[in-house]
Amino acid sequence: MKYALYATLMVTLLYTYTTSPQLPSHIFRGRILTSPTAPWEPGHIIFPLTQDSIPLEETDKITVDVASPQHRVFYICYITGQKSRVYRFPEGTVTDTLVTIQIPDTSFYEPFAAKKTCPVCLSRKNVIPVLYGFPSPKMFRDADAGKIALGGCVIGDYHPTRYCKKDHLEF
Numbered sequence: 001m002k003y004a005l006y007a008t009l010m011v012t013l014l015y016t017y018t019t020s021p022q023l024p025s026h027i028f029r030g031r032i033l034t035s036p037t038a039p040w041e042p043g044h045i046i047f048p049l050t051q052d053s054i055p056l057e058e059t060d061k062i063t064v065d066v067a068s069p070q071h072r073v074f075y076i077c078y079i080t081g082q083k084s085r086v087y088r089f090p091e092g093t094v095t096d097t098l099v100t101i102q103i104p105d106t107s108f109y110e111p112f113a114a115k116k117t118c119p120v121c122l123s124r125k126n127v128i129p130v131l132y133g134f135p136s137p138k139m140f141r142d143a144d145a146g147k148i149a150l151g152g153c154v155i156g157d158y159h160p161t162r163y164c165k166k167d168h169l170e171f
Helices: 002-019 106-115 137-144
Strands: 027-033 043-047 052-055 061-065 073-078 099-102 127-132 149-152 162-164
Touching: 137 149
Parallel strands: 027 099, 127 149
Antiparallel strands: 027 061, 043 052, 043 073, 127 162
């Protein structure tokens, strides 16, 4: 009886510790906000510090272990190029129990684009404009020289205006 009570108490304490929303954790849990009628869209969790990615599973939930310093900055990107905000956890600690992820999160990127600052490296040094339309010979030369990025001939609802050469991020 004494051991059974001790085992029950330990299981209860362990369950409380691992599920308590007040305790910081190194596990990021997110739910991608989609419409109920929208089909699942393939994409990746992008880790720009390592130029690495993990494919999204066919679910609206994601989990990222931010204990590793290389995984403390990430964003979610669909195959169409639409992105979530950039999530950063410099200390490797997550305080929210479940984060709602909006894709695309254009309102997050607007201030960075206006300031010509990359949302990943927080620098202006490697940010260049993205130009759209049929490129002229001069535009090709400027793109080859790294002065501009070519965005294509068609402008859709989501069209980035800046590109970071260091992080390979359009925003």
